[in-house]
Amino acid sequence: MLLKFLESFEDYVFVVSFFEKNELGKIKYYKRKLSFLKSFVWERLGSDDKKEINYSEKFWDKNLISKFEEFKKFRTIKKFKSKIISYILNEILGFKIDIDFEKLNFDISTLSDLKNINHEFFISLHDLLRKEGYYISYHLLFEKFYQIANFLINFKYGKGFFYEVYGFYSFIKKELRGRGVNFVESGSVLRFDRIIENICFIVREPNFCPVKFLQSIEVSFEIDRMISIEKEKIFIFKTNLCKVPLIFVISEDYLPYYVYFLFNGRYFPDNFIKHTNDELESFLSKWRELKIYSLDSFFDYLGVNPIPPELVDYPNIFEIAKQDDFQDLVNFEDIKGDLHVHTNFSDGRNTLEEIVKYCKKKGYEYVGISDHVDYFLERAEEYANLRELDGLRIFWAVEENIDPNGDLFSDKNQQAMELVKKLDYLNLSIHSDFKLSEELNFRRLKNALEKQKGLILCHLTTRVLGIRDPINLSNEKIFEIFDYANSKGKFIEINSHLDRLDIDYQLIIDYRLLKNREINIVINTDAHSLEQLDYMEWGVKWARKAFVKKNNVLNTKSLAIFLYSILSKYP
Numbered sequence: 001m002l003l004k005f006l007e008s009f010e011d012y013v014f015v016v017s018f019f020e021k022n023e024l025g026k027i028k029y030y031k032r033k034l035s036f037l038k039s040f041v042w043e044r045l046g047s048d049d050k051k052e053i054n055y056s057e058k059f060w061d062k063n064l065i066s067k068f069e070e071f072k073k074f075r076t077i078k079k080f081k082s083k084i085i086s087y088i089l090n091e092i093l094g095f096k097i098d099i100d101f102e103k104l105n106f107d108i109s110t111l112s113d114l115k116n117i118n119h120e121f122f123i124s125l126h127d128l129l130r131k132e133g134y135y136i137s138y139h140l141l142f143e144k145f146y147q148i149a150n151f152l153i154n155f156k157y158g159k160g161f162f163y164e165v166y167g168f169y170s171f172i173k174k175e176l177r178g179r180g181v182n183f184v185e186s187g188s189v190l191r192f193d194r195i196i197e198n199i200c201f202i203v204r205e206p207n208f209c210p211v212k213f214l215q216s217i218e219v220s221f222e223i224d225r226m227i228s229i230e231k232e233k234i235f236i237f238k239t240n241l242c243k244v245p246l247i248f249v250i251s252e253d254y255l256p257y258y259v260y261f262l263f264n265g266r267y268f269p270d271n272f273i274k275h276t277n278d279e280l281e282s283f284l285s286k287w288r289e290l291k292i293y294s295l296d297s298f299f300d301y302l303g304v305n306p307i308p309p310e311l312v313d314y315p316n317i318f319e320i321a322k323q324d325d326f327q328d329l330v331n332f333e334d335i336k337g338d339l340h341v342h343t344n345f346s347d348g349r350n351t352l353e354e355i356v357k358y359c360k361k362k363g364y365e366y367v368g369i370s371d372h373v374d375y376f377l378e379r380a381e382e383y384a385n386l387r388e389l390d391g392l393r394i395f396w397a398v399e400e401n402i403d404p405n406g407d408l409f410s411d412k413n414q415q416a417m418e419l420v421k422k423l424d425y426l427n428l429s430i431h432s433d434f435k436l437s438e439e440l441n442f443r444r445l446k447n448a449l450e451k452q453k454g455l456i457l458c459h460l461t462t463r464v465l466g467i468r469d470p471i472n473l474s475n476e477k478i479f480e481i482f483d484y485a486n487s488k489g490k491f492i493e494i495n496s497h498l499d500r501l502d503i504d505y506q507l508i509i510d511y512r513l514l515k516n517r518e519i520n521i522v523i524n525t526d527a528h529s530l531e532q533l534d535y536m537e538w539g540v541k542w543a544r545k546a547f548v549k550k551n552n553v554l555n556t557k558s559l560a561i562f563l564y565s566i567l568s569k570y571p
C-alpha cells in the first residue's frame, strides 16, 4: 500500500516536473527525497524481519516524516489531473480553451492510468470542445490522446540512472541468489552504462519460471506489462518498482544470449521485439554454425583478448583488444582502503566500530574517516588518537568545504585549525556556492590545492545525476586542475556514490587523449552507511571504463607505502 502510494506520487512529480520548467530544481529535490524514501522502505521490506513491519509513523524516523509531509503538501492530485489534460489540449492539440475539469468524468491518479481513461471521458471532452467551437472527430481526439499518453508513459519507463534502479536490481539479484538460482548477468547493468536501459539475467535452469518467481516475492510488486517471447524463452517485465525493463532469458545454453545482450543490447523496450525477431535469430543461428562453446573461444574467433564487460561499448574496443589484455586495470581486489567515509559523528548512519568491522570484512588494510569538520570538532579529543581498531589502521581526516575564495573552515576557526594539525589529511570538497563563474571556480579549487594538509579533491564537479549540474568549469580548466594536483602530489577522487559518479570517466579518457598522461586517482565511496561502502565495486568499474590502471590509484597502495611515501609528505 505504502509503495503504491509512493509510486503514484512519483508519477505525479514526474508529470509536474515535465511541465513546469521554472520549478524544476525544487521538483527534482522532492523527487530525490522520494527515491530516498523508497529505497528506505525497500530496504526494510527486503530485510529478514519483513513480516513484522507495520506502517505506523514509528516506522519512519522524525526527519523522514517531516520531509515526507513537506512533499505531500507540494501539490494535489486534483491539480495534477488538470495539468496533464490542459497540457495535452493546449500545447499539443492547440485548443486554447479553459475547461473546468471537475465537470469531466475521469479518474487518473498515476501516469499509467492515462491508458485506462474511459470512453465517457472522451465523450464529455468531445462535447465540451464542440461547445467551445472546436471541431475534432471523436476518433482523432481519442487517437491523439493515446499517442501522447503512450509517449508520456514510455518516457517514464525505459531508462534510468543506476542509482534509480539500484534498489530493485540488488533486490532481484539477492532473491535469485537466496533461492540458489544459477544465473549470469548481462546487458546494461553489466556494462555499467551511464544510463541504464535494462536489467538482464540469464538463468541457466530450463524449468525456471520468471512469472512464478516474481509472484513469490513477498512485496507489493505490480507487473505493469509483460512481453514473453516463448520460442526463445525471453521474458521482459515492466514493473511498478523500476524504471527499466527486467529481462529474463531462460537457457542452459546461456553463452550466445550473454554475448548478444552484452554487446548488442542497446534497446528501448518497445523496439526490442523487432530486434529479437530478426537480429537475435540470425545472431543465434550464426553462433550455432560457428560451434563456439566458451567465452574464450568467442574472443579467439574474433582474434582479440577477452574484453571486460564495462569496456565493450568503448569505440574501437576490438582494435584495442588486439594488443591490450587489460590485465593492469584496477580491480576491486586491489583496493586496500576507503579514504572518504562518514560516521555518525556527522551525517553518517553508522558508528566507527560498525564501519571498521565492515571494512575488515572487505579485506581492507585501512580506512580514512572523513566527517564534516564542524561536527567532528566535538568528538576529536575522544577519537583522534585512536590509530587502530580490530587490526584495521584508522586515518583521521575531515571533509572541508571550499568556500568561494578557496578557503576552508579551518583557515578561519582557531579550534578547527588546531584540530587539523593533528589529522592525517584533508578531503577538500565544494559543498556551497555552486553557481560561481568559471574563473572563480578555477581559482577556488586551485587555492584549495595549496592547503598543506589537503590530500584529495573530492567530487570535483559537484554534479548530482539528474538533479544538480556540474559547477561552471570547462574541461580545459578541469584539466589544468588535474595538472596542478599532479604537480603538488595530490589526488583527484572518483566519488563512487551512485548519484554522483564524479569525476565522470569520460573526463579521464579525454585528459589522457589530450595530455598523454595519467591523473592521480583515488576511488572513494563517500559512504554515509555500511551498505554504501559496497559502492566501491562500482567506483572501480567506473575507473575501469576509463582504463585506469592499478598503479595510478592511491588506495591500491599497501598501508606501508601509503603511510611512509605519501602521508609523510603531509606533516
Ligand SMILES: [Zn+2]
Pocket (backbone or CB within 6 Å): 399, 429, 431, 458, 459
Ligand atoms: Zn562531500
Ligand SMILES: [Zn+2]
Pocket (backbone or CB within 6 Å): 340, 342, 399, 526
Ligand atoms: Zn563526503
